[in-house]
Amino acid sequence: MTEQSHLGQSHLAVELHGITKRFPGVIANHDIELLVRPETIHAIVGENGAGKSTLMKTLYGMHQPDEGTITVNGTLVQFKTPTDAIAAGIGMVHQHFMLADNLTITENIILGAEPVDHRGRINFKEARDRIEALMTSLGATFNPDTNVSELGVGQRQRVEILKVLYRGAKILILDEPTAVLVPQEVEELFTTLKRLVADGATVIFISHKLDEVLAYCDEITVIRQGTSVAHTEPSQVTRRSLAELMVGSDLPDPSGRETKVGDDVRLQVTGLNLAGDIAGAKLALEDINVAVHAGEIVGIAGVEGNGQFELCESILGLRTILSGSISVCGQELSHTETRERINMGLSYIPFDRHREGLLLDAPLWENTFLGREENAGLTNGPFISRNKIEADCRTIIDRFGVLTPSEQVPAFALSGGNQQKLVVGREMAGHPKVLLAAHPTRGVDVGAQAAIWDELRHARDNGLGVLLISADLEELIGLSDRILVMFDGRVTAHLNPATATPEMLGTYMTGEEQGVDG
Amino acid sequence: MKNPRLQRMLVTSASSLLAVFVALCICAVILLITGKDPIEAYRTLFGAAGETKVLQGALNRATPLMISAAAVAIGFKMNLFNIGVEGQMRVALLATAVAGAAVDLPAPLHILFCLVVAMASGAIWAGIAGWLKVKRGVNEVISTIMLNFVALSLVAWAFDSFFRAESTTGSLLVKTKELPTSAWFPDIVERRLNGMFFVAILVLVLFYVLVWKTKFGFQLRASGANAGASRVTGVNPKRMVMISMLLSGALAGLVGMRALLGDVHAYQNNLAEQQGFNGIAVALLGRNHPLGIFISALLFGYLGEASGRLQLIDIPKEITTIMTGIIVLAVVIINEAVKRWDDRRIQHKAALALESAAVPA
Numbered sequence: 041m042t043e044q045s046h047l048g049q050s051h052l053a054v055e056l057h058g059i060t061k062r063f064p065g066v067i068a069n070h071d072i073e074l075l076v077r078p079e080t081i082h083a084i085v086g087e088n089g090a091g092k093s094t095l096m097k098t099l100y101g102m103h104q105p106d107e108g109t110i111t112v113n114g115t116l117v118q119f120k121t122p123t124d125a126i127a128a129g130i131g132m133v134h135q136h137f138m139l140a141d142n143l144t145i146t147e148n149i150i151l152g153a154e155p156v157d158h159r160g161r162i163n164f165k166e167a168r169d170r171i172e173a174l175m176t177s178l179g180a181t182f183n184p185d186t187n188v189s190e191l192g193v194g195q196r197q198r199v200e201i202l203k204v205l206y207r208g209a210k211i212l213i214l215d216e217p218t219a220v221l222v223p224q225e226v227e228e229l230f231t232t233l234k235r236l237v238a239d240g241a242t243v244i245f246i247s248h249k250l251d252e253v254l255a256y257c258d259e260i261t262v263i264r265q266g267t268s269v270a271h272t273e274p275s276q277v278t279r280r281s282l283a284e285l286m287v288g289s290d291l292p293d294p295s296g297r298e299t300k301v302g303d304d305v306r307l308q309v310t311g312l313n314l315a316g317d318i319a320g321a322k323l324a325l326e327d328i329n330v331a332v333h334a335g336e337i338v339g340i341a342g343v344e345g346n347g348q349f350e351l352c353e354s355i356l357g358l359r360t361i362l363s364g365s366i367s368v369c370g371q372e373l374s375h376t377e378t379r380e381r382i383n384m385g386l387s388y389i390p391f392d393r394h395r396e397g398l399l400l401d402a403p404l405w406e407n408t409f410l411g412r413e414e415n416a417g418l419t420n421g422p423f424i425s426r427n428k429i430e431a432d433c434r435t436i437i438d439r440f441g442v443l444t445p446s447e448q449v450p451a452f453a454l455s456g457g458n459q460q461k462l463v464v465g466r467e468m469a470g471h472p473k474v475l476l477a478a479h480p481t482r483g484v485d486v487g488a489q490a491a492i493w494d495e496l497r498h499a500r501d502n503g504l505g506v507l508l509i510s511a512d513l514e515e516l517i518g519l520s521d522r523i524l525v526m527f528d529g530r531v532t533a534h535l536n537p538a539t540a541t542p543e544m545l546g547t548y549m550t551g552e553e554q555g556v557d558g
Numbered sequence: 559m560k561n562p563r564l565q566r567m568l569v570t571s572a573s574s575l576l577a578v579f580v581a582l583c584i585c586a587v588i589l590l591i592t593g594k595d596p597i598e599a600y601r602t603l604f605g606a607a608g609e610t611k612v613l614q615g616a617l618n619r620a621t622p623l624m625i626s627a628a629a630v631a632i633g634f635k636m637n638l639f640n641i642g643v644e645g646q647m648r649v650a651l652l653a654t655a656v657a658g659a660a661v662d663l664p665a666p667l668h669i670l671f672c673l674v675v676a677m678a679s680g681a682i683w684a685g686i687a688g689w690l691k692v693k694r695g696v697n698e699v700i701s702t703i704m705l706n707f708v709a710l711s712l713v714a715w716a717f718d719s720f721f722r723a724e725s726t727t728g729s730l731l732v733k734t735k736e737l738p739t740s741a742w743f744p745d746i747v748e749r750r751l752n753g754m755f756f757v758a759i760l761v762l763v764l765f766y767v768l769v770w771k772t773k774f775g776f777q778l779r780a781s782g783a784n785a786g787a788s789r790v791t792g793v794n795p796k797r798m799v800m801i802s803m804l805l806s807g808a809l810a811g812l813v814g815m816r817a818l819l820g821d822v823h824a825y826q827n828n829l830a831e832q833q834g835f836n837g838i839a840v841a842l843l844g845r846n847h848p849l850g851i852f853i854s855a856l857l858f859g860y861l862g863e864a865s866g867r868l869q870l871i872d873i874p875k876e877i878t879t880i881m882t883g884i885i886v887l888a889v890v891i892i893n894e895a896v897k898r899w900d901d902r903r904i905q906h907k908a909a910l911a912l913e914s915a916a917v918p919a
Contacts, residue, residue, distance in 0.1 A: 453907075
């Protein structure tokens with residue numbers, strides 16, 4: 041299932057060859073091939089962080105590729121800014137809507153591209169006529185004078201699409217458009233997209249939801265770890281084989297470990313229920329039961345957004361749970377604050393190092409001190425002890441191989457992989473009893489990944505209990521002693537890494553239920 | 559120059575100096591347009607710098623500015639913009655004038671009592687904005703601005719209705735009952751430099767120690783720099799907002815004390831006017847650092863003190879007010895530009911240092 045040569049080269053709407061985009065220390069894009077036939081819905085699928093968005097930013101002119109060529113409708117192009125891409129007929133519908141709530145649909149659509157007469161006045165009639173014509177072709181039925189604030193999510197998305205069409209786009213990029221939609225709206229969206237395609241447009245559709253990709257798209261390009269690994273069609277794949285392509289099939293052997301899992305339970309979660317963000321909505325977490333022993337790594341597999349984040353926040357005490365109990369080393373945590381839980385030996389490698397892990401403008405030594413203010417070795421009564429903190433930071437830098445000129449450099453100056461090593465080092469430095477490791481190697485290069493894995497194994501051998509949240513099957517199978525799969529806020533499968541196949545994982549991760557251990 | 563911290567400080571200071579220089583240039587153009595000679599104006603304005611009397615006056619004027627800048631800066635460190643220093647100061651002024659006149663205490667205790675009342679009343683007023691933000695999510699910029707107006711009217715009404723004293727000297731200025739002399743803050747230099755100057759210095763020193771040297775200060779800065787990252791380490795962001803608002807308000811309460819305890823010794827309507835607002839400008843120019851605040855307060859104090867001289871050569875002294883405004887604008891713009899440049903420089907340097915050191919993977 042590699043590239044299909046029968047695709048007519050001369051008739052392609054978009055043709056990307058050898059696209060490489062480097063960011064220091066992070067996988068971005070490497071040698072990507074993308075061939076999109078005109079008048080099709082072309083899906084780009086891949087895990088979070090696989091490089092889909094980076095690729096689309098390249099195509100939309102938001103940054104320039106380091107290597108490779110972009111051809112649009114047979115013409116070799118170079119986009120310096122999105123304006124160039126728009127001029128070439130490419131439009132982007134962002135995942136997060138960019139609409140002004142207190143303006144009407146018409147005003148929002150024409151904003152920045154107003155039809156003006158010779159005196160500089162906006163010709164609203166002309167604008168409205170064009171928008172109504174576009175709406176008809178789209179099958180949209182709303183009044184263009186409605187305020188955007190009165191629209192629902194699905195309708196707002198329709199307005200975003202109209203905005204792009206109004207600017208003359210023939211090739212539409214939609215970045216995870218269904219992430220915010222309910223199933224019925226998803227159907228409506230695809231009806232709209234089919235109409236557009238029938239009228240001669242081309243749609244590039246980014247997603248990691250396999251069902252809708254298989255149901256509605258004409259062709260599929262799979263991106264994994266920054267490169268294109270397959271170009272196929274829905275008729276040639278199943279959901280399972282697509283999931284396998286997405287997460288990779290070369291699985292490592294589960295590491296033959298020499299130490300044994302300890303007997304004492306470090307982390308125990310029993311019957312945990314957590315309410316959803318919206319009142320009345322379904323539970324964010326439903327009857328979660330997890331136990332992590334000393335010296336054990338328990339992997340939580342799952343596509344992002346299926347409750348893993350909420351589980352971590354509940355264990356940390358950042359969310360008020362509905363019912364159930366959480367204990368660390370036998371101590372029930374119900375009425376303890378986050379800081380106390382951390383002092384009891386709980387540690388956390390957050391999902392997103394920039395949002396929750398680092399003070400980017402602060403020097404590294406302040407970053408390794410973050411969250412460790414109760415550590416008597418780094419403080420002097422109520423005062424911080426800068427010399428000790430700096431020395432401690434240098435130890436972390438050496439131990440984890442963080443590449444940096446010194447501990448005085450601000451964190452933003454480091455590459456992604458080195459930032460992550462610093463976060464991991466900080467969380468391990470306090471000799472925790474339980475570590476919640478959320479995507480500990482996401483978006484880091486191979487070298488940093490190996491180093492972090494080694495540290496996790498080493499700490500496990502010394503008795504650390506680890507709850508490993510990951511979507512990387514290599515990581516899950518290579519590190520875990522047991523694997524649980526989460527889907528839709530529930531644990532849907534228990535797997536043994538020695539016998540689990542990527543196919544099994546892919547199946548459970550996309551929603552199939554299993555009873556007991558496989 | 560290997561120390562990155564020193565480098566950053568130098569870059570910061572240089573950008574503030576550049577801002578002042580740019581502002582002086584723009585003011586020179588304004589002077590030229592109005593037909594005045596800028597060189598003569600600046601010679602007159604800065605020629606007084608050697609005179610002891612002028613310097614004493616500058617320090618005296620700098621005193622409240624240092625405190626109000628510290629009040630603003632402590633909010634900034636937590637990513638809070640307390641624009642309500644003026645209102646908090648006003649509430650504290652009346653409360654202290656009334657409470658101070660109502661009690662009888664030996665001198666040092668009486669002063670201490672007044673300072674405590676001032677800090678408490680300022681903190682309470684600022685606490686309203688903090689409470690609104692924590693409980694209701696009201697942006698503190700909006701609430702503190704609004705509370706300034708509320709404070710102004712409330713204090714004026716309370717003063718007029720309950721606390722005005724009968725004038726004894728026949729002066730037209732209405733005041734509250736005069737504070738007993740035991741509450742008067744002594745001068746360092748008779749009628750020129752009040753002892754509150756030392757309190758201001760103490761405030762800056764304590765501000766430095768608290769924010770840069772203590773665990774609490776670290777959490778405050780971390781919470782301001784990245785609330786998400788502090789939250790997962792168990793620092794409650796709402797608690798931090800409340801504490802920093804209260805601290806900021808307590809300092810705001812002290813701003814007017816030089817005027818009240820050291821000069822007028824009673825409340826009157828225009829007492830210490832604008833000193834809360836001017837602190838914002840001083841904090842911006844001083845980059846929220848105690849040393850920067852000290853220097854900026856001194857500069858602004860000096861401009862205020864020496865501006866009168868301009869009238870001798872027929873230049874309106876308001877030119878220094880315009881200058882202050884332009885300095886603030888220039889600081890904001892230039893600091894941002896310089897920061898971007900400096901960030902790129904640091905990133906580039908870190909990358910270079912690694913290229914030469916890194917072992918090929």
